[in-house]
Amino acid sequence: MLATLAPVTKPSGKTLDILGTLARLGLAAVWLISGGVKVADLNQTYVAVSAYELLPAGAVSVVASAMPFLELALGALLLAGLGTRLVAALSIVVLLAFIGALLQAWVRGLSIDCGCFGGGGQVAEGETQYPLELARDTAFLLLAVWLVIRPRSLFSADAVFDGRREQPIETR
Template sequence: MAGPAVQPGDPVPTPSARRPVPVWSQWLGTAVRLGLAVVWGWAGLAKIADPAEAAQAVRAYEILPEGLVKPIGYALPFLELALALLLVIGLGVRLVAGVSALLLLTFIAGIASAWARGITIDCGCFGGGGHVDASQTEYLQEILRDTGFLLLAGWLLWRPRTRFSVDGWLAS
């Protein structure tokens, strides 16, 4: 699943004569990678303390059937922490960025759906969640924030090679 698809029929694989990635971009990539790691780490830790609260944050979207509410609410913080860990060490950055982008797109879709249906909830992105007063919804800010995070993931999808990463160490 990582990188371009393997083509067994290709007799002459292209050698590593790719366009070299400038050094500044690798350093910027490290900053982006660690930035996204902080986002996932923060989001995961904020959701982990109270399982019932995490489940209610999921339930409040009124999208998933009751049977999936708890598994998703319980697993999500651990998934986020795993992504944070992988980003910190820089292992499989392109794949991790891809999973991050998918997750963020799912979150944005969920928030947009709640907004469109007129439900009044807190996104529960960084803990909390559940129903709030109509005057306290912040859908636009939440979507913009997640879009910002999505840009970080997009950068890493485009330029996964970064300094101080296990990926770089394995390739050398």
């Protein structure tokens, strides 16, 4: 009986796999929702990107049109669990860029909404929410960091590709 329950020899591994699955699906949901909302209103996304006052107009246009689809692609790959570590690493790069853009807006005293999940653009002076927006992005960043350190999770395409995982093949 015990012999059939191989993971019992590594109980914490199983728990970590479940946590990894939650991190993967959570981050997938973040990207799919934020990308979907942005794709649905690309004009608004342009306004949101230009509000950061970081890029020349031509670059704003390119970034505003590419970013929503980049987010959707990251979300879809995470949902499938394909190349989890690589996708999580790319997620970190994107999230760091977002956090950097937000920080510079805060430091410069711009009155903008981050436009993280739709919306965005100028807001009235007292209505900025930088701490909340930064905390949220940092939380997402932690999910991605987990997946880079330990990309293993349940129901992932990676597991299918790497062969049956009932036998723990990694020892760390």
